[in-house]
Amino acid sequence: MAEAMQTAQALPVGSEGKRSGGWWGVLALIVTEGSLFGYLLFTYFYLASQSEQHWPPDGLPELLIPGVNTVILLASSVFVWVSERCIQRSMLLCSLVSMALAHILGVCFVAIQFNEWSKTTYDMTSNLYGSLYFTITGFHMLHVIVGLVILMALLLWIALGYFDHRRYAAVTIGGLYWHFVDVVWLFVFTTLYLTPYLY
Amino acid sequence: MTNVDQSMLDLNFCRVPEMGSAPVGSAAETRLARLWESAPGWRGWLSTVDHKTIGLRYLVTAFIFLLMGGVEALIMRLQLARPDQTLLTPEQYSQLFTMHGVTMIFLYSLPILSGFSNYLWPLMLGSRDMAFPRLNALSYWIFLFSGIFLYASFPLGEAPNAGWFNYVPFAGLEYNTGPNIDVYALGMVLLGISTTVGAVNFIVTLFRMRAPGMSIDRVPILVWGTLTASVANIFAVPSVSLAFFMLWLDRQAGTHFFDVLNGGKPLLWQHLFWMFGHPWVYAVVLPAMGIVSDALPTFCRRPLVGYSAVALSTMATMLLGFGVWIHHMFATGLPTLALSFFGAASMVISIPSAVAVFAWIATIWLGRPVFTTPFLFFAGFVILFVIGGLSGVMTAAVPLDFQLNETYFIVAHLHYVLIGINVFPVVGGIYYWFPKFFGRMMNETLGKWSFWVMFIGFNLGFFPMHLAGLLGMPRRIYTYAPHMGWTAVNMVTSVGSFVFAAGILIFLVNILVSLKRGVPATSNPWDAPTLEWAMPSPPPVYNFAVIPFVASRHPLWEDRLDEGVGRSSLEQGYLLMEGRETIGTTPLDAKPDIILKMPDDSYTPFFLGLFSALVFVGLLLHWRDFTVLMVLACSLSLTVWMWPRQALVQRVQDIEHDKEAAHG
Ligand code: HEM
Numbered sequence: 001m002a003e004a005m006q007t008a009q010a011l012p013v014g015s016e017g018k019r020s021g022g023w024w025g026v027l028a029l030i031v032t033e034g035s036l037f038g039y040l041l042f043t044y045f046y047l048a049s050q051s052e053q054h055w056p057p058d059g060l061p062e063l064l065i066p067g068v069n070t071v072i073l074l075a076s077s078v079f080v081w082v083s084e085r086c087i088q089r090s091m092l093l094c095s096l097v098s099m100a101l102a103h104i105l106g107v108c109f110v111a112i113q114f115n116e117w118s119k120t121t122y123d124m125t126s127n128l129y130g131s132l133y134f135t136i137t138g139f140h141m142l143h144v145i146v147g148l149v150i151l152m153a154l155l156l157w158i159a160l161g162y163f164d165h166r167r168y169a170a171v172t173i174g175g176l177y178w179h180f181v182d183v184v185w186l187f188v189f190t191t192l193y194l195t196p197y198l199y
Numbered sequence: 200m201t202n203v204d205q206s207m208l209d210l211n212f213c214r215v216p217e218m219g220s221a222p223v224g225s226a227a228e229t230r231l232a233r234l235w236e237s238a239p240g241w242r243g244w245l246s247t248v249d250h251k252t253i254g255l256r257y258l259v260t261a262f263i264f265l266l267m268g269g270v271e272a273l274i275m276r277l278q279l280a281r282p283d284q285t286l287l288t289p290e291q292y293s294q295l296f297t298m299h300g301v302t303m304i305f306l307y308s309l310p311i312l313s314g315f316s317n318y319l320w321p322l323m324l325g326s327r328d329m330a331f332p333r334l335n336a337l338s339y340w341i342f343l344f345s346g347i348f349l350y351a352s353f354p355l356g357e358a359p360n361a362g363w364f365n366y367v368p369f370a371g372l373e374y375n376t377g378p379n380i381d382v383y384a385l386g387m388v389l390l391g392i393s394t395t396v397g398a399v400n401f402i403v404t405l406f407r408m409r410a411p412g413m414s415i416d417r418v419p420i421l422v423w424g425t426l427t428a429s430v431a432n433i434f435a436v437p438s439v440s441l442a443f444f445m446l447w448l449d450r451q452a453g454t455h456f457f458d459v460l461n462g463g464k465p466l467l468w469q470h471l472f473w474m475f476g477h478p479w480v481y482a483v484v485l486p487a488m489g490i491v492s493d494a495l496p497t498f499c500r501r502p503l504v505g506y507s508a509v510a511l512s513t514m515a516t517m518l519l520g521f522g523v524w525i526h527h528m529f530a531t532g533l534p535t536l537a538l539s540f541f542g543a544a545s546m547v548i549s550i551p552s553a554v555a556v557f558a559w560i561a562t563i564w565l566g567r568p569v570f571t572t573p574f575l576f577f578a579g580f581v582i583l584f585v586i587g588g589l590s591g592v593m594t595a596a597v598p599l600d601f602q603l604n605e606t607y608f609i610v611a612h613l614h615y616v617l618i619g620i621n622v623f624p625v626v627g628g629i630y631y632w633f634p635k636f637f638g639r640m641m642n643e644t645l646g647k648w649s650f651w652v653m654f655i656g657f658n659l660g661f662f663p664m665h666l667a668g669l670l671g672m673p674r675r676i677y678t679y680a681p682h683m684g685w686t687a688v689n690m691v692t693s694v695g696s697f698v699f700a701a702g703i704l705i706f707l708v709n710i711l712v713s714l715k716r717g718v719p720a721t722s723n724p725w726d727a728p729t730l731e732w733a734m735p736s737p738p739p740v741y742n743f744a745v746i747p748f749v750a751s752r753h754p755l756w757e758d759r760l761d762e763g764v765g766r767s768s769l770e771q772g773y774l775l776m777e778g779r780e781t782i783g784t785t786p787l788d789a790k791p792d793i794i795l796k797m798p799d800d801s802y803t804p805f806f807l808g809l810f811s812a813l814v815f816v817g818l819l820l821h822w823r824d825f826t827v828l829m830v831l832a833c834s835l836s837l838t839v840w841m842w843p844r845q846a847l848v849q850r851v852q853d854i855e856h857d858k859e860a861a862h863g
């Protein structure tokens with residue numbers, strides 16, 4: 001028997017928060033998805049820095065609505081965080097309401113972003129900038145939609161009473177993914193909306 | 200931690216794992232077997248999540264791809280055997296070398312190593328399965344489907360033809376209007392999903408699924424190799440997936456990423472491709488080197504010399520690999536990009552690789568070698584490694600000599616690297632672990648024949664390619680004129696290739712014969728030191744009747760080595776049989792941390808894999824509605840997959856639990 005190995009100690013069973021496999025798996029997923037966005041933004045800067053076209057072709061982007069939208073998305077993250085905190089204390093209703101709010105804010109983000117898309121005078125095929133803009137925001141949108149499906153599932157599961165203070169790993173894990181999607185947006189936002197002002 | 204205290208009372212959420220032993224035939228053992236068994240027949244076949252089955256599937260599938268790539272190569276060698284042959288048209292030759300490269304690099308060399316690691320990791324680490332058994336199944340199915348997908352345009356005579364690194368603009372719509380490049384692009388994105396989820400699984404498994412006491416400095420080198428490869432992959436694969444996806448968008452959706460006329464940059468392709476390509480080459484050799492580092496010592500009757508140095512050099516190699524990609528990013532102008540990738544890669548790899556080579560040589564030197572077939576393959580590997588390394592240094596020493604870099608010299612070099620460092624360890628590894636896989640020994644006589652025929656054929660076939668290169672023969676030409684002076688070398692090369700292929704054939708015959716008539720294997724026929732040899736051959740479905748406690752790097756050699764502080768405990772350990780259970784430990788020192796509930800067999804991985812593949816089929820054929828439908832089917836499968844289950848204690852509601860019955 002290996003020395004100093006305590007064998008008679010009680011251990012948690014099953015998906016226990018940050019000890020669960022899922023938590024570690026999502027961390028790894030975030031690393032690889034983070035790299036994906038890294039490469040996307042690398043592509044943007046690489047092509048933008050060598051472009052002879054006027055950049056962005058339509059002049060500097062307008063900041064107000066995208067800025068507000070950014071705040072909306074971040075607020076959504078805050079509510080996901082609150083929802084997790086509540087479930088830790090077995091405050092189911094609080095958790096449910098926060099999750100619902102988070103979801104609604106996420107949907108608002110999507111709606112506003114779609115509206116932004118429809119306002120542009122270019123599309124994916126018009127020019128290089130259009131290709132980049134729509135691919136990058138499109139990739140992010142895809143992640144937001146996946147995130148919203150996850151939040152929806154969490155909402156349902158909380159409502160069904162699946163979780164309380166003892167087991168709620170799904171909320172922790174799904175929440176982490178949502179925070180990731182929101183943080184990525186900050187990078188996308190900075191790249192597409194703020195850096196054009198720098199040159 | 201307050202919640203833990205509260206739930207202490209509830210055994211469903213927190214309990215002291217039972218210690219005990221479960222010898223074969225005991226009630227406990229029977230119960231374990233029932234818990235972990237797959238359903239008989241096709242249902243079990245489609246739904247199994249057993250890492251051993253999945254590992255074997257990976258091995259067999261990847262080996263079939265090796266044979267397919269091999270046949271393509273032999274056809275090329277027939278064409279090149281003599282000057283002015285007309286067996287193949289130039290277009291057919293382009294498709295063949297491209298498909299050969301794609302098959303060998305993507306469908307054979309990494310998947311075969313994933314096969315070994317999938318099968319062996321839990322056994323070596325003292326666990327009952329990988330961290331994510333269902334993800335494991337998914338990664339296999341997607342690998343299989345993407346392989347089929349990549350070959351789909353081959354029968355139409357429209358296979359990818361722009362070389363395996365597929366440079367634009369040649370891979371653009373202008374030069375390649377057919378479906379070939381689209382198939383390649385989408386197939387690679389699909390395969391990327393498989394590689395990524397597989398890598399995530401390995402990483403989490405290493406950090407969470409080791410037996411108590413197997414601290415990070417006690418894991419076998421194969422584990423280090425695969426871990427390093429997996430970490431590299433989760434950073435690198437998105438790069439190539441993105442590149443292929445953007446290429447597909449350019450071709451089919453009218454974007455302009457690589458389109459020179461509209462400000463796009465073909466160079467972007469090369470950046471993204473090589474950011475991935477450099478680490479990838481390490482990913483396909485490091486686990487293979489791990490196989491040798493683990494298996495060679497068994498036949499030298501002593502532990503590997505310099506365990507820590509080899510483990511560190513494994514990781515150093517990967518770090519350098521990422522460094523090499525950076526030279527692509529900051530180097531101005533083209534010369535660096537034009538450098539052969541294998542040339543540059545091997546220049547850097549040679550430093551930490553030298554450490555590994557010295558460790559292997561020292562192990563043989565200081566040991567008492569037993570000249571069995573696996574030993575021959577591993578020793579042969581060391582020799583080829585040195586030759587490949589030398590030719591690598593040569594190409595790297597003439598980095599600006601474009602002549603040499605686009606000649607057969609590089610073809611010779613890359614085959615020494617890939618066959619020497621991947622195929623030889625793989626075949627040796629199969630000889631070594633075959634008894635564990637199937638419970639039978641492989642035939643030694645046939646084994647020795649297969650080694651010598653392969654070894655001689657390989658050197659006969661590929662060494663003269665160096666010469667062809669020095670004589671100025673360019674790569675990727677479909678034929679040559681008689682007066683060029685390349686006739687003799689090419690004939691020798693072609694003959695050697697067929698001899699090498701014959702060696703592989705002997706190996707296959709040996710497998711078939713041994714499966715049927717091999718001598719039954721004991722649990723540890725080679726008297727090896729590591730945990731996978733602690734259980735019967737083939738291993739029972741649950742791997743370990745009790746979760747062992749590990750006290751050293753060589754649990755089965757403790758009596759003679761006396762290196763650890765204590766003794767490992769293999770008979771006595773955690774029973775863990777309230778359902779499929781295993782232990783989760785802390786990442787570094789492997790202290791028991793959690794009782795993990797493992798999922799049952801499930802069809803969802805198969806269906807999710809199938810639907811994902813169909814999404815790509817839909818994209819390829821521009822079937823819009825079908826694609827949307829398949830995306831919905833994927834989401835549905837994922838929802839079913841993720842639904843919190845009581846059996847896995849992912850949720851709290853009304854857990855019915857009868858402890859007495861459970862022990863009955
Ligand atoms: C019987 C064994 C093999 C033979 C006879 C063989 C032969 C060849 C030939 C004739 C070419 C084309 C050279 C040219 O025209 O430029 C080639 C290319 C290549 N081979 Fe092999 N090969 C064999 C096994 C392998 C294996 C096992 C791997 C990898 C694990 C591999 C990887 C490659 C790669 C990456 C290329 C470059 C393809 C390209 O230019 O796009 N080969 N091989």
Ligand SMILES: [Cu+2]
Pocket residue numbers: 473477523524526527535540543544
């Ligand atoms: Cu390079």
